[in-house]
Amino acid sequence: MTGAPTVVEPATSTAVREPGRLRSALGWLALAVAVIVFALLIAALSFSAPDSRGGLDPESAKGSGTLALAEILRDQGVEITVSRTRADAIAAVDGDTTLVMSDPYTLSDEAVRALIEPSNRTVFLSSSSRLLRLLDLGKNTSPPASGALPAGCDVPELVDVGSVQPDRFFSPADGVTGCFDEDGAAGLLISDRDGTRTALLEGAWLLGNEHLAENGNAALGLALLGQTERVVWYVPSFADTDIEAQSSDTLATLTPEWVTPAILLLLLAGIVAGIARGQRFGPLVTETLPVTVRASETMHGRARLTAKAGDSSHAAAALREGSLRRLAARLGLTARSTPEEVADAASDRLRIPRGSLYQLLAGPLPQNDSELVDSARRLAELETAVDTAVHVERNTP
Structure with a gap:
């Protein structure tokens, strides 16, 4: 007796499920690696973000900053107050402080005078033609041929400075002492008038972090800024400017207020009229032109053109x-x-x-x-x- 056919169910193979699990695991692993790489990239960009502070800033560690000079002054017992607004700088200045700043290019002449008026000792770490004119210190001049120069002036605190190589030279005005000079070209100007001292030099290269250890640059910074127990270091910025920008007159400011709406209304009316008129135009019509022109007509036409x-x-x-x-x-x-x-x-x-x-x-x-x-x-x-x-x-x- 023949029995009924036996149906054998296929066994589920684990080899079929393994590739799917492997692909899923690899996908999650790739996602995790991508997240880690992205996080490391963001961290690298954050740590390597450039210093937003400018040159001659006492809190900047860049090559053009003066953080090294500020730390040297603090090691010598000098208290440094960094002010980023004129009001804070004026309030911090007293009779026993040195007011230090780079060229206040963001301030007007009146604001510069008001800023340095309370100070008995002011040092400008960078120069400009405006400062030379405003303070009556001298003029810019061409540099001499020699390199590093000694102080060569009768200023006691500069005796032990040594030689430095100034970046810019000036021609001192009457009553102004020129130091580190040769042939009338001085790298440092010192004015003692009315019981106040004003010193000016181009210190972006001399006193910056990158070149402070060269020659007598550090000693020069101590001699200029370390003569009082306190230093008020003002940092100019556009956020503290008192110069208001004046925009030039335009056609809109010179015409009455109703002109612009009227022009817009005319433009709108022209567009509407063009659309309304354009809808009346029909398709192009081909017209049959004359195919025969009498010779007499051509002759008379050419004759009239020639006569005209x-x-x-x-x-x-x-x-x-x-x-x-x-x-x-x-x-x-x-x-x-x-x-x-x-x-x-x-x-x-x-x-x-x-x-x-x-x-x-x-x-x-x-x-x-x-x-x-x-x-x-x-x-x-x-x-x-x-x-x-x-x-x-x-x-x-």
Whole structure:
């Protein structure tokens, strides 16, 4: 007895499920790696973000900053107060402080005077032509040929500074002491007037963190800024400026307020009118032009254009060309015959001198209306004479 066929169910293979699990695991692993790389990139950008502080800033560690000089002053017991507004700097200055700043380019002349007025000792760490003029310290001048220079002036605190190599030189004004000078060019200006001392130099290279350890640069910074127990270091910025920008007058500011709305209204009306008018235009229509134009119409049209332009020479050339073509046909010549050949044939046929015919058929063209009329009359007479001579010859037995 034959039994019923046995149905065997396929066994589920773990080899089928393994590739799917592997792909899923690899996907999550790739996502985790991407997140880690992104986090490391953000951290690297954050740690390597550039210092936003400018040059000669006592809190900047960049090469152009002066953080190293500020730390040296603090090591010598000097208290440094960093002020980033004029009001804070003026409030912090007293009789036993040194006011230090770079060129306050963001302040007006009046603001600079008000800032340095309470101070008995002011040091400018960078220079400008405006500061030299405003403080009456001197003028810019060309540098000498030598490199590092000694102080060479009667200022006690600069005796032990040593040699430095200034970046910019000045010509001192009357009553102003020039130090580190040669041939009248000084790298440091010191003015003692009315019981106040003002010193100015270009210290971006001398006193910056990058070059402070060279020559006597550090000693120079201590000599200028370390003579009092307190230093008020003002840092100029555009956020503390008192100079208001003035915009130039424009067409909008010079015209009444109603002009702009009126212009816009006119533009809108023009657009609406164009759309309304354009909707009335239909499709292009092909019109049948005349295919036959009578020669007389063309001749009269060209004649009117020539007369309107006053071109006597062009009209005479057209008359002469027509006469030559007709004379050549009547005299049995080809259409390519030259005016000289036509003149010779007409002279032989009429038995008249060739010179006058040459002048008429090949000579200069008329330049005015009277000469044009005379030339047209002579051409007509020549054609008539040739017609008569040819007709007589044909009728003569």
